[in-house]
Amino acid sequence: MELKEYWSDKGHSRDFKLIRIGFVAVRFRWLVTLLIIGIAGWIAVDWWVLDTAHFKLLWKVRLMTGVMLTPLLPLSYLCKLNRRWMVLSLFALVIILLLFNLVSLWSFRDVATMPAGYVAFPYFLLALLAVLPLPIRSGVRIAVTIMVAVLATDYWLDSHTLNNGKLIDRVWLLLCFSLAMIWVQTGQLRMLMDLYRESTRDALTRLMNRRLFMQQFAAVRHDSKADQPYTLILFDLDKFKRINDEHGHLMGDEVLVRVAMTLMDIFGPDAMVARYGGEEFIVLLPNTRLEQGVRKAETLRLAVESQPVENPLDESEVTVTLSGGVVEGHHNSDMTELLLWVDEALYEAKSQGRNCVVAHV
Numbered sequence: 001m002e003l004k005e006y007w008s009d010k011g012h013s014r015d016f017k018l019i020r021i022g023f024v025a026v027r028f029r030w031l032v033t034l035l036i037i038g039i040a041g042w043i044a045v046d047w048w049v050l051d052t053a054h055f056k057l058l059w060k061v062r063l064m065t066g067v068m069l070t071p072l073l074p075l076s077y078l079c080k081l082n083r084r085w086m087v088l089s090l091f092a093l094v095i096i097l098l099l100f101n102l103v104s105l106w107s108f109r110d111v112a113t114m115p116a117g118y119v120a121f122p123y124f125l126l127a128l129l130a131v132l133p134l135p136i137r138s139g140v141r142i143a144v145t146i147m148v149a150v151l152a153t154d155y156w157l158d159s160h161t162l163n164n165g166k167l168i169d170r171v172w173l174l175l176c177f178s179l180a181m182i183w184v185q186t187g188q189l190r191m192l193m194d195l196y197r198e199s200t201r202d203a204l205t206r207l208m209n210r211r212l213f214m215q216q217f218a219a220v221r222h223d224s225k226a227d228q229p230y231t232l233i234l235f236d237l238d239k240f241k242r243i244n245d246e247h248g249h250l251m252g253d254e255v256l257v258r259v260a261m262t263l264m265d266i267f268g269p270d271a272m273v274a275r276y277g278g279e280e281f282i283v284l285l286p287n288t289r290l291e292q293g294v295r296k297a298e299t300l301r302l303a304v305e306s307q308p309v310e311n312p313l314d315e316s317e318v319t320v321t322l323s324g325g326v327v328e329g330h331h332n333s334d335m336t337e338l339l340l341w342v343d344e345a346l347y348e349a350k351s352q353g354r355n356c357v358v359a360h361v
């Protein structure tokens with residue numbers, strides 16, 4: 001995992017972004033529910049520990065905060081669909097809670113006599129936000145917003161000076177909590193990413209699996225413009241059963257891994273390469289015409305044929321060949337039909353004696 005994957009979600013795949021946002025939305029909803037209950041429920045503690053005049057002011061502030069937080073519950077369902085909504089909801093949550101903190105601290109007037117539980121709210125908030133699997137950049141933004149707001153509140157309510165021991169203690173403690181929050185958030189992001197990779201990658205070749213490929217295929221088809229065709233190529237290793245039978249399954253596995261690496265080398269990062277089935281590989285080339293797709297498929301076929309695979313056990317070598325079918329798709333093409341046609345083209349290549357590429361026209 002690269003550092004930039006932790007830093008921001010820019011490099012994340014569209015599919016993973018949606019999954020992460022869905023995950024954040026559910027946790028966000030629970031967080032808001034917990035805060036509404038907790039902030040309103042604390043009225044009982046206020047009644048117990050505060051004098052009547054103070055209590056009469058603070059219970060209204062608590063109820064008002066609960067009311068302001070409530071619209072975030074339905075908003076969390078929109079977050080699931082769109083990153084902007086998620087950012088907006090998180091921002092609204094932090095601002096409402098910082099306002100609550102400001103009014104609650106202001107209501108004490110004399111900061112020196114304030115009970116510890118009330119001063120601890122910003123730390124509690126940082127701890128709660130750690131449950132969200134956010135990239136470091138988002139965590140830093142949240143931490144900076146909370147830190148600036150808390151220090152400004154302190155400055156305004158307390159001594160009106162920045163040269164004050166208590167303020168330095170506050171900064172130090174806020175920094176520690178912020179770092180802990182970012183550390184836990186990144187850990188959650190990493191866990192989510194690992195789980196996602198395990199569920200979308202083929203265990204042997206590390207190519208994307210069929211499930212993810214079909215999602216990506218649907219997305220490319222949906223996004224492609226009328227004048228931007230894409231090409232689908234289906235490859236199948238020739239007489240692969242014989243390799244397994246004559247050289248063992250370990251060698252068969254080695255062949256699959258080597259072919260997967262050659263596929264990645266030839267088609268590059270813009271193509272979507274997946275293991276479609278046992279010894280079948282599928283490639284989607286966005287913004288590519290049929291002739292270009294056929295040329296690329298030929299390049300791959302020649303590369304595989306010219307690179308014998310070494311047996312990891314006895315260092316003998318096996319020459320492998322594959323056949324391919326190619327089809328061109330458009331934004332209004334039917335996915336099932338395209339898959340059927342590419343399969344027919346591959347079948348035709350097998351019928352023509354294997355080790356060749358056939359285009360569906």
Ligand SMILES: Nc1nc2c(ncn2[C@@H]2O[C@H](COP(=O)(O)OP(=O)(O)OP(=O)(O)O)[C@@H](O)[C@H]2O)c(=O)[nH]1
Pocket residue numbers: 204236237238239240241242244248249250251252253256277278279350354
């Ligand atoms: N080693 C290994 N073999 C696999 C794997 N997945 C599928 N196979 C084998 O792939 C073989 C596919 O054989 P067939 O479908 O008969 O096709 P073929 O021998 O390639 O013949 P043609 O496709 O007609 O050229 C079977 O023997 C499967 O056991 C795998 O992950 N590892």
